Amino acid sequence: MALLQISEPGQSPAPHQARLAVGIDLGTTNSLVATVRSGIPAVLPDAHGRPLLPSVVRYVDSQRIEVGYAAQARQADDPKNTIVSVKRFMGRGVKDVAHLESAPYDFVDAPGMLQLRTVAGVKSPVEVSSEILKVLRERAELSLQGNISGAVITVPAYFDDAQRQATKDAGRIAGLNVLRLLNEPTAAAIAYGLENAAEGIYAVYDLGGGTFDISILKLSKGVFEVVATSGDSMLGGDDFDQRVFCWAVEQARLAPLGPRDMRRLLVKAREAKEHLTLHGEAPITAKLSTGDVVDLTLDTETFCSITQTLVHKTLGPVRKALRDAGLGVDGVKGVVMVGGATRMPQIQRAVGEFFRRDPLNNLDPDKVVALGAAMQANVLAGNRPQGEDWLLLDVIPLSLGIETMGGLTEKIVPRNTTIPAGRAQEFTTFKDGQTGMSIHVVQGERELVSDCRSLARFELKGIPPMAAGAARVRVSFQVDADGLLSVSAKEASSGVEASVTVKPSYGLADADVERMLRDSFEHAREDMHARALAEQRVDGQRLIEATRSALAVDEKLLTGEEQKAIHAAIQSLEKLLPGTDHRAIRQAVEALNHATEEFAERRMDAGIKRALAGRKIGSL
């Protein structure tokens, strides 16, 4: 859906002009936006020259919102309304979040995804994240002096479907055309690989503020191929802060803290952790509202011992990823370190010991993901000529399956399958005369459904009554290039069908997203009709452009009749574009899409034939 393209008609870029595309690293602690200008990727700083945007959102009152450094500075004074590390809550329910009791928020349990009660009302983590994305979008538009045609947003490789969908929704609400969700370690591998002309098997160890990923990639000229990925989407630098915080509470013999004091001490804990990267000891001093004074010194040895289990916890997924890749540590040519938390010396040491080689630290671990995302956005926008671009083959991190009898999981798409991927499996009825079947879609590696993440439930109804075991229900899974799943089910003898985009059971239905768009302060003033019209025009213009450039290359694949039909569809759309009837434009867009279906098929076929022919000539 292209609801959110806000470029005005006539301002959309001409076909051969470079499109403005950005890469966004939406991090737990910090977020960044980067772009490629004149072939060089760069992070776009704010007006004060600061590249990072702290991922902190403060609802000041019902109208005003602060994002970034300003919000971060007030977190201890206004903890309930100042949301830090919101990424930990994306696509998560109350029961999924660790240390919930020590987070100073007013949580609201909602089906699927938790919500937060603030002075500006109840907010979903998706809305909070969209505020961060809006600031980055505005920063990019100001800096590039134009409308952004598309964005690549990065997500932890180990994010499940719910977390990915939540991130994509946040992008839409922020007014971004999300070209792709890109896995963070993969983005880092692109930046690292291109910078260093790296070839061979590399591991990317990515410990961020709230998530841990390990990806094993095969890099060769023009191809980035993820072989295996693993991780822990609930483990990051924040957990190290938490350990220091708990240690301080224990050492200073503090009574349970109120939200403000909790936030104050957590900030001190984080500062101490960062200080220890370059120093042997760090002071932790704070004056609490209870009158208690904390005055402690944390040395490296103590810090290492209280966080040892966390460091160790990252190595399990590393072993698993290597095993899935069918490799030992000696098969890995280099280990790229990503994420601010990899600055901790004990992490560097543990990774070095495990892989028996020094980790690679020659790129800024805070920026490398955003830079890689910008490079990918530039390719997706079509700004690099064919031959100078590259192919990216990524995988799904967790197996997808459905519930069968007895609460067991039947895996349909196994983890580490290259995406886009599709699989189908047949199931049958359990009882005589059964006319409905409930399909429960889950994600995870465990045998029991209750140990996996529930993604969606839907019903296939109207199966004709048959003996038990006679019906043949084919359940098809389709995972797209963003790693997002849609599922459909069809009964073979009757042709009864049901399908679902895996979404409503945990998160936001399309209607919710639209409501949030309307609520969004920036869009509230806009007339919805004018908005819809502008979007349809941009959409229509883009489709005409795409079709014309396809015709320019491959018109010969069509008969004269077919060419005429497509040209006619283009003309009638073009005629409607300057008008004001957005529904008519929508219909003409659909008609043109329909008219080009066969053409698209033939272009794909021809592309494949050319690829194979090229190979034969090349191998002579």
Added chain:
Amino acid sequence: MQSHFELFGLPPAFAVETDKLERSYREIQSKVHPDRFAHAGDAERRASLQWTTRVNEAFQILKNPVTRARHLLELHGVDVAFETNTAMPPDFLMQQMELRETLENARDATALDALRKNLLQEKSLLEKQIADFIDSKKDYAGAAGLVRKLQFLDKLDSEIDAAYEAIE
């Protein structure tokens, strides 16, 4: 429907040149992958998704010896019948039981490493036999029994993975 071998421009044989398969796969992907169509119209994006899905699936099938053999036998009208035909020669079953016993008694990575090494040798031996049956002797019905054996060994392989996880 086009066979997976035809899709990649390869001769339908069990002995497959991995390099060639990978090169074809990448060349086709570079033409059909959704990254090439991020700004295209709906029809092209849909066609790209369908093609990439198909190419990925075909590549997986040809890369894995068990599924590659099954596909080949299907092309020759022979059903491997993994689900229905579970009869195995007694000596093979005996050997399997012994291997599983060794697995159950393996308490450390060294023991598992040894078991895996052993298994890999067994597998490569079987694969040579399958190639001989399918590619040279054209004895497809005979090959089916060997493919079922290979699948048995694959299962053991994933049990070894689970055992590694258990000891960590």
